[in-house]
Amino acid sequence: MVLVGLAFLVIWLVVHPRRLVFTVDDAYIDHYNLTKDHLTATFDLSLRSFNPNRRIAVYYDDVQVTVEYDDQDLANSTAEPFFQGRKNETKLHVMPQAQDVALRRRVSRNLRIERSAGAVQLKVRLRAKVRYKVGIWKSRHRTLKVYCAPVLGLFRRGRTFESSGCDVEI
Numbered sequence: 001m002v003l004v005g006l007a008f009l010v011i012w013l014v015v016h017p018r019r020l021v022f023t024v025d026d027a028y029i030d031h032y033n034l035t036k037d038h039l040t041a042t043f044d045l046s047l048r049s050f051n052p053n054r055r056i057a058v059y060y061d062d063v064q065v066t067v068e069y070d071d072q073d074l075a076n077s078t079a080e081p082f083f084q085g086r087k088n089e090t091k092l093h094v095m096p097q098a099q100d101v102a103l104r105r106r107v108s109r110n111l112r113i114e115r116s117a118g119a120v121q122l123k124v125r126l127r128a129k130v131r132y133k134v135g136i137w138k139s140r141h142r143t144l145k146v147y148c149a150p151v152l153g154l155f156r157r158g159r160t161f162e163s164s165g166c167d168v169e170i
């Protein structure tokens with residue numbers, strides 16, 4: 001048992017794991033309707049995920065994306081599970097929808113003010129159950145937490161957007 005643990009430790013040191021990298025490339029807000037502190041909207045998000053590892057591939061088994069504004073959740077959606085090879089970059093496109101979500105008064109007021117200025121500062125969270133694959137060995141599930149902020153939500157396509165980097169924790 002100890003030997004097996006030690007073997008894994010040695011392997012782990014040899015493969016030298018590096019943190020996964022996430023960015024949000026685009027964030028658009030469609031079908032926006034904020035009426036009486038209730039929000040309906042579709043968030044059109046393009047994310048990019050990069051695996052910088054030379055020896056580790058990653059299974060993303062359960063991927064959930066949440067859009068927040070201030071400290072309130074606006075919308076959720078799940079992405080298809082995927083396998084990410086070594087040095088691979090994968091694009092993810094998700095469209096979480098807020099369906100008549102009751103907003104706190106303050107959140108609603110702030111959102112309205114930002115909306116009238118033309119763009120909204122969102123926060124995007126991604127949570128995934130991931131497994132690492134090194135050669136034929138596969139790790140157990142770990143929870144990957146990705147937090148991207150601020151993400152500028154635009155109401156018109158064609159405006160320039162600077163990719164937002166994300167904090168990644170595992």
Ligand SMILES: *[C@@H]1O[C@H](CO)[C@@H](O)[C@H](O)[C@H]1NC(C)=O
Nearest residue numbers: 032033034035036038040100
């Ligand atoms: C916006 O939402 C309100 C309340 O749900 C609804 O009455 C109104 O028709 C909606 N407006 C548009 C343009 O969809």
Ligand SMILES: *[C@@H]1O[C@H](CO)[C@@H](O)[C@H](O)[C@H]1NC(C)=O
Nearest residue numbers: 066073074075076077098101
């Ligand atoms: C998002 O999903 C979580 C857990 O599934 C749920 O608790 C929460 O109410 C959802 N939020 C929205 C805005 O749909």
Ligand SMILES: *[C@@H]1O[C@H](CO)[C@@H](O)[C@H](O)[C@H]1NC(C)=O
Nearest residue numbers: 082083084085087088089090
């Ligand atoms: C990453 O992997 C996906 C799925 O296997 C593949 O479609 C894509 O072309 C790969 N991208 C790069 C940059 O290697």
